[in-house]
Amino acid sequence: MNSTLQAILSAAASFVVISLIFAGIYLICRATTKRRPHPLPQRRTRARRSAPDLLTSTSFISIAESQLFDPSLNKIEMADLVNATRNFSPDLIVGDGSFGLVYKASLSTGVTVAVKKLSADAFQGYREFQAEMETLGKIRHDNIVKFFGYCATGLDRILIYEFIEKGSLDQWLYDTSSTHNDTSALRLPLTWKTRINIIKGVANGLAFMHNLEKPIIHRDIKASNVLLDMEFKAHIADFGLARSLEGSHCSTQVAGTMGYMPPEYVHGATMATAMGDVYSFGILMFEIVTSRRPSWPIKIESKEEIRLVEWGKRMISENQEMKMLDASIPKEELKEREVLKYFKIATLCTNEVPKLRKSMKEVVKLLDQIQDETTI
Template sequence: MQLSCDDKDKIGFVKLVGYKMPDTTYSWLNESMNLIECRDKCLNNCSCMAYTNSDIRNGGSGCAIWYGDLIDIRLISATGQNATGQDVYIRMPAEQVNHEEVKHKRKMKVIVILVVSMAIAVVFGILLRPYCICKRTTFRAEKMKTNEMIDQHIEGQSEDLELPFFSLATIIDATNNFSSNNKLGEGGFGPVYKGTLTNEKEIAVKRLSRSSGQGLSEFKNEVILIAKLQHRNLVRLLGYCIEGEEKMLIYEYMPNRSLDFFIFDQRRANVLGWSMRFNIICGIARGLLYLHEDSSLRIIHRDLKASNILLDSKMNPKISDFGMARIFGGDQTEGNTNRVVGTYGYMAPEYAIDGLFSVKSDVFSFGILLLEILSGKKN
């Protein structure tokens, strides 16, 4: 490689680590010089191609310089005998030296960034751990308190209602550990599973979704409210389960699923003759009349729709899903809410727009449902 001697700023040296020294035929040695003096001497001589310490003991001393071609210089293997490579400084154009230095600096920069990032992550993790522990403890305490309040509330009600409690183990065994094969459907509350108890009685298990914040209030509302209602056209609540994070309602099982399963399917709709459709309409009307007028409580369902009408083995209709229902006092005729719940298409306009609900809201939903039963078309 031909290097210019006119401008020393265009000359530099690249450090090679662990190399066998070149052949000494064209070399010069001075044991009294240090490495800096050795570099200057090599830089001032256009024929000098490399330099190093002549003695590498005790940190290095002396000066060895090579002129002309570097013969028999090579990297020594890191293993094996006589693996005693030495650092040697090779003369190069400055831009190539700078390139090597830039690469080295980039490598060091990456290493520094990685080390600093790991240190920050460790410190952050140490500082964050007490906060996470505190939040988790608070969250668990709140959940336990909520569960206790629900349990106490239900137990207080169940003294008069005689509402049975089912253990989680019983429900897991009945549903085959909530097998997907036993899943009947899923709503805003959570999934519903079919189960079979040890006495061969079939049940429907409504499981509160853990991610459903809305479902908790619905659970309390439904378990306290529907247990007080007894009518052949209302689905019957058999019991409940609260254990750990699990909250479930246990209902009688309806083998023919829901009304929408039939009326909106062209093939299955043929099962429903006009007399059967008339009986279903009358059954829904009787159940609704019981909720509004004949029960000990005046109940506004607020979510009357085809999927909430279940059919038993004889195709008798039963109104279900009382999670959205509201109780009215004896003299109360209407209410107002800032939280409009239900299903659009079945909602009365005054309820959907202004949050006003009354028995008329359910009657409007019943009218829409009546049109769907007669026409077989969704609203």
Template structure:
């Protein structure tokens, strides 16, 4: 175990801490990770990403850019370089990493470590070999197989489990604020893992001014965020409802297909179809069959209550998870 005080010369180091059962020191400014101890300097990070080469980019979002990287020793990881404008405050960053580093769950992307040097803030995650749910549902390259309903259902349950843990598994609770298909990553067994959890809170902790930006991604933002910028767990539930619709329909949350629909999005289109008694017509024909139809319709019912306009009418994620698991138990 490294010394609990990191001196100035070590600030640029990335720490991977070994598992320890010893009592944590009261004052600590590095996270307690469960990986074997490794120290990587900023030079190692630059080399691992080939100087943050564009060819290594595997994701780009509101919080920063993600690179596929190979650490000294050959381990493949995902390195997220936080946007400079949103990564202020070294002290706050370190404090928040302490919390996020302790969050362990089978349906959350493991955070291996972090690096803070100069104005740069870098996070290192486990690399997910099957990429994001977004990539599989869009299949823009035409090279991926169609996800059948059993895989999509597995992804729905696992993502719900991970989100329920963030909301209810420990204190302080974490509101994700940016649940979307590109933030649900898939391992080699298509077990889903929620990514970017805690980053919204991390950014808030590092900002010295009150942000007036609406948190989230267009198409996933709950309607109440138009009146208030306050994020809640029920906002995450709404965004998860959109994920369920994507899994059921195979369609994107927004797009030209919905330009003449109330709301101009997937949610509006689905609600209009249901209102007209055409619920079955929203289901993805690529995977719809006699075996999947009933469970898909039941999942659609769960999505609808997650998407209630009134936040108080939405279930909590623990209940969403229970509902989803209950489909298979019947």
């Protein structure tokens, strides 16, 4: 057999062997497919089906979430809350928080509490719940609303606080038709002294938070998040946006309410800071003595519309501080020297440059000097 014929026969044999190998692989794959058809779609279907089953379980709480629960915090059973709120009766709603409704309730112990039932929206509700557990659930201060406990059952996330009798500062500044719980009685205007004491209370609460070993920033200081008790003492509330600081910055998105947000947040800052709280506090200082909403434009003589902080600084530059005050403040207790000191502090807090603002610890000291004869 010549070499040419041998080469042809060898090539033909190789072709046959390779063909048999591919045929065998094809048959094996086909048999496997018949035994287990469409594995990927089935796997996706099981994943979609299992998630709702877990979330609707009355005992489900994720491992990651449960790690946030301080063992010292009081866990309150859903059955107790259903009884206390008459099955979350609309008649007991006393407020609408940033992410849920707030109910007034009386626990079986006789204690009256505020019960915030967070929105069922998974992202917002869980984020607020975690924020409250990480911050408010672990701190105590006379000017910060007390956290009594929580309930976590299925999709429900509920937070329980002390009940603050006179409602929010926002109500007292703008809704003078009635007291918080008695619609038949007129609400008297806040005096100058009362307003100063309220703003001092907020300053003390913020200074405490900012000077913790692991500082906390609130990120949403505003009139509706300041609650007043029977003595008109201020209690900072609604910590749903609060975050703990790492170093001097909070590695989270900026947040807040328009009108109170500092310019650096509006202009694209990516990290929230304690100085952001200071700015919002300065806006609150302007608001509480002028009774003008920060988000509402003010029309000046030139017919131009400007924000509260811009209007305030313009009036100060023209030595018109006394004309800025809420007309309902009783005039007999007003002292121009105190008013000038007050607005100077508000201006320091709302400096456009964050590093030039005073810290809350410094602000507390300055507010304590308002009624002193010394100048600021």
